[in-house]
Amino acid sequence: GPSPLPTLALESQPLLAAAVHTRKTQQADAPADQKAASLLRCLSFREPGPLLVEPLTEGEEVLALLLLGNPASKRKFSEAQAEQAHAVARVLATALSSATHRRAVERKAERLTVTLREQEAERAERVAALQEELERAQQEAQEFARRVTELEEEATRQRRRADELAELLHLREEQVQEAAAASSQVAIYEEELRQLAEARTALEAELEQWKENLRQLEEERDRLKQELQTTQTQTVAAQPPEAFMGTGGTLVADERGNIILADRGARRLLGRSEADLLGLPLHAAFSDPLWAQAVSELVAGQTQDGLTTAVTFQQDGRLIRAKLARLAAGTEGPSGYIVVLRPEMEQEDRTEMVASLANELRTPMTSIVGYTDLLLSESVGILGETQRKFLQRIKANIERLSGLINDLVEVTAIDAGRIELAPEPVDIITIIEEAIIGLSAQFRERDLSVRLDMALELPPIQADRDSLYQIMLHLLSNACQCSRPGSEVIVTGHxxxxxEPGLPPYLRVSVADTGGGIAPEDQPRVFQRLYRADNPLISGLGETGVGMSIAKTLVEAHGGRIWVE
Structure with missing residues (x-):
């Protein structure tokens, strides 16, 4: 095989030392440069020639040196060759650094694996040893208990025997009184009775000793059980904890307000059994005064809409959010009441999850919108009429989907009580124009036009810009969906x-569509999210989600009012 390369001392090779210290390419022309010629001879080159030294670096660190010689042709390295050598050096440095890092990571992973296995083996041995010691102690305790039982039985037999001998002694004493000749026999019986008494005393002492041993063994058994339980607890604690899953509950009350149904979640939140809850007045289910007030207002029909209400209160140190609603009303009043209970912590977890999901959905939707706009601009090719129509429909539905995601985020924020307003002077006309532009694809799809009938000079209003934009977006989206194709949506403001005297004027904005109108009995339910969830379709209303409910919440958060005409 080839002979091994020599080991070179850096201080004895100035050319190599210069490449390391400067981290730059070094060239030498041997034999003109005697030091370079000496270096070539050390590298087993028979003839001197040009020499190129290229440092392999990573950041500020020199990993190795690449030496290139040309003793055969004696031609100096050109700039192109030097650049190629520099490119090769960068690739080799990257590969060498990656290999070094990979080896370090592999060695660290191996060490961690060995350490983890050793710890698991040690824990398993410890648990096995404790279990074995516990079993041995239990067996000894059983053996001691058996021995104690035998000793107690023997003592009982000895006591019975002593009683028999005492009775016999008594008879003998009577016989002695009757016949003095039998006195010697009585002494024998007395000696036997004394010996039996001594034996009984010894057995009783031994029995007490066995009882003490049994007590000590039972204490040792309890200690081993506690130590085993502690070890098992530590083992379980070392495992990843399961995700906490909160749970809500539902209560149903009859027309008199007495509970007739409580599911498992409600019983858990209340800390009561089903038997304790059935027949209990609804207002007495929780001790918080806010709960009793909410129930009283619902029963009396004094809520904002007369049908539903919501309240957040404390129970045993935790926040609980409750939504209360009347069941379908009869001729003489409501047929009952339903309450949905939800721990506030679960609401926060769901809010975080929905916000994360919405952010994940926005990324692919942005890409779809970007490519759709690129196609519609005909930057990548001319579109036919049908193709353009289809792309416009895709863009309109993507905008509608984006609005639904924003609605979802708004609903979770409202439920969690996280509405944060930042009032500032806002131009309402600019906000309306931005909302119209945001829905332009939907208006174009339905061939609708929008006409603004605004006062000439409207002063800026003090409101949260993003919330005001959401309000106008929901109102215009509803008008777009319920208007007849080819008609006109009119937005007025003045x-x-x-x-009341002394109060400043207020801004009134209305959005008129060409739908068929909403029946009077359905108008109070337009802004009710709970009703819309079970009855999504209201004749004359284009919006089928929670957009109108969000608009109402945001308007009222600004101190305003929204209604249907």
Missing amino acids: LEETE
Whole structure:
């Protein structure tokens, strides 16, 4: 095989030392450069020639040196060859660094694996030893208990024998009184009785000793059980904890407000059995005054819409959110009441999950919108009329999907009580125009036009810009969905004076569509999210989700009012 390469001392080779210290390419022309010629001879080159030294670096560190010689042709390295050598050096440095890092990571992984296996083996041996010691102690305790039982039985027999001898002695004493000749026999019986008494005393002492031994063994058994339980607990604690899963509950009450149904989740939140809850008045289910007030307002029909209400209160140190609603009303009043209970912590977890999911969905939707706009601009090819129509429909539905995701985020924020307003002077006309642009694809798809009928000079209003944009977006989206194709949506806005003296005028904005109108009995339910969840379709209303409910919440958060005409 080839002979091994020599080991070179860096301080004896100035050319190599210069490449290491400067981290730059070094060239030498042997035999003109005697030091370079000496270096070539050390590297087993028979003839001197040009020499190129290229440092392999990673950041500020020199990993190795690449030496290239040309003793055969004696031609100096050109700039192109030097650049190629530099490129090869960069690749080799990257590969060498990666290999070094990979070896270090593999060695560390091996050490961690060995350490983990040793710890697991040690824990398993410890548990096995404790279990074996516990079993041995239990066996000894059983043996001691058996021995104690035998000793107690023997003592009982000895006591019975002593009683028999005492009785016999008594008879003998009577016989002695009757016949003095039998006195010697009585002494024998007395000696036997004394010996039996001594034997009984010894057996009783031995019995007490066995009882003490049994007590000590039972204490040792309890100690071993506790130590085993502690070890098992530590083993379980070393495992990844399972995700906490909160649970809600439901209560149903009859028309008199007495509970007739409580599911498992409600019983867990209340800490009561089903037997304790059935027949209990609804207002007495929780001790928090806010709960009793909410139930009283619902029963009396004094809530905002007369049908539903919500309250957050404390129970045993934790927050619980409750949504209360009347069941279908009869001729003489409601047929009952339903309450949905939810721990506040679970609501926060669900809010975080929904927000994360919404952010994950926005990324692919942004890509789809970007490519759709690129196609519609005909930057990558001319579109036919049908193709353009289809792409416009895709863009309109993507905008609608984006609105639904925003609605989902808004709903979770509202439920969690996280509405944060940052009021500032806002131009309402600019907000309306931005909302129209945001829904342009949907208006174009339905061939709708939008006409603004606004006052000439409207002062800026103090409101949260993003919330105001969401309000106008939901109102315009509803008008777009319920209007007849080819018709017109009219947005009007002007200042109106308040009826109460001393208060400034307020801004009134209306959005008129060409739908068929909403029945009077359905108008109170337009902004009810709970009703819309079970009855998504209201004749004359285009919006089928929670957009109108969100708009109402945001308007009221600004101190305003929203209604249907």
